[in-house]
Amino acid sequence: MSNQSKLLLFASIIGTLLAIYSIMDSNKNFSSLPSDVVATVNDKIIPSERYQTVIQLIENDKRDGLTEIDRKMALERIIEEELLVQYAYQNGFLEADDLLRKSIVRSVVDSIVEQSISVLPEKEILRDFYQDNLPVFTLDEQYRIVILSSQDRSDITAAKQIWQQSYDIQKLENEIESIRQLEIPSGFISKLRLGTLIGPLLREVVLSIRIGETSKPIETIYGYSIVTLIDKKNKIVPEYSEIQEVVLQEFRRRQREDILDELLIDLKRQSDININNSLSD
Template identity: 25%
Template sequence: MTDMENPSTENLPYMPFLLGLVALAGLIVAVSTVFDTPKPDYEGTAVAFVNEVPIPETGYLRALSMLEQDKRGPITDADRIRILDLLIEEELLIQRADEINLIGIDSSVRKSLTSAMIQFIISENGDTEITDDILNSHFLNNLDYFTPSKQIWVKRIYVRGARDDAEQRLQQIRTALQQGENFDTVATQLGDEIFPEIPNSLLPPSKLQAYLGPALTQTAISLDEGAITNAIRVGSGWHFLYLVQQRKGVVPEFDDIRDQVENDYLRKVEEKALRDYLDWLRERADIDQTASQLQPADF
């Protein structure tokens, strides 16, 4: 077996670090090429130049720090040489990718760069101030979002519209229900099977819709507890709905869901930061959509 087929264990600690450099390359390409602007003169200390493009000492030291966290033992001169070689080769790959317009011809690269840019934009908001007062205000301004939805328990009797005796069957069901007969008994004796069956439990409207569909779910939500509808024609048949029980959503205590409130607040801060950044990019760009014959999106 050759050395190429059996890599030494000495090189293995460098693999996570090398993969990290490859991941970071996407962000570097994004910053340097997406804006399509000339690279500014570098005024800091550079450890090398690749086609007159500097490799900053700060990036070199950061790479050494990454290796130090990954490697067992102290950093050696050989490590320093290897790190510099990796950074030089990374820069060569990035410059070649730019040279052959890899961003323009490879959709996977574009997606990776888009993701890298989004993370870069979001990371700039890492020092967002978060206090209990801010979170409590966010909680109070979004009570509907943090309050669990109403839950309802609904039963149904279904009659196929294609039955020859559909009208007669509907009248029999009406009469039985008006006389106070048990809803389940009437469903078993006079109703037709329909799948999926509604669970015998409280469900939020979002889940109930999977069984009833949007129109019947809206009707069920509007019912008072204990109410039974007349026959409702929806789809291929008739439906009688019975609201067995309902439970209104209760506003939780802030302290009980503080982490949830904080996560939602940060999500909205990040969304706003991204939206503001994209708006800024649009303002500074020359965008011509006349060839597409489509109207610009309304943001």
């Protein structure tokens, strides 16, 4: 990748947040710029911190030291980016392009949240969070099942006897043509997913039988069905030491939601929002 391409890439990494913020931040015609301002574009401040960030990114990617040409090119790319952002803002691109608006929102959210949760919480805080939210980290019961169905009640009754002798699906289907096995995962299925996969009626049947047991024929949307519970895993509460990373991720997810909620509440409080109630009736 050429130096020019790298500079374009690194300048864009600074993000939409700083670009949009700079649009709103005015400079009152500096005759000489202060040390924390590297340039102004149409009276919009480009902070020195932004320039130094770009320079640092370029420097980290170069084996040799930065040249004066590199520094000038970095500043030129930042100014060009600012001009393009101002052009987009002035010509209504932000209002007209939904994808662009969503991209800006994501950038703002990610930037604010990442800055707020960059500090690793103390171990005691994470342990307390784990204890207070044990149901979240508990592994639910899991079941391995086979469900056989037929439109003919007498066929499913006969199939149950053959099935319990060998548990051979191929043999069963060869002997009774109307028998079909319900297509569900062959591995363990969590208790939570059972209802979604097989419906509430069959779910209750699964929960009512023991390992190795086959239910009596019941009428279902598939015709008539029998359920065999092949195996079951009981509920497991993992130790904190086993899932520290999972706990941390969940802690940060909750923290992210709290931060965003507080931010939006604060923004709404500071903003003048008018709603046409006649449209919401």
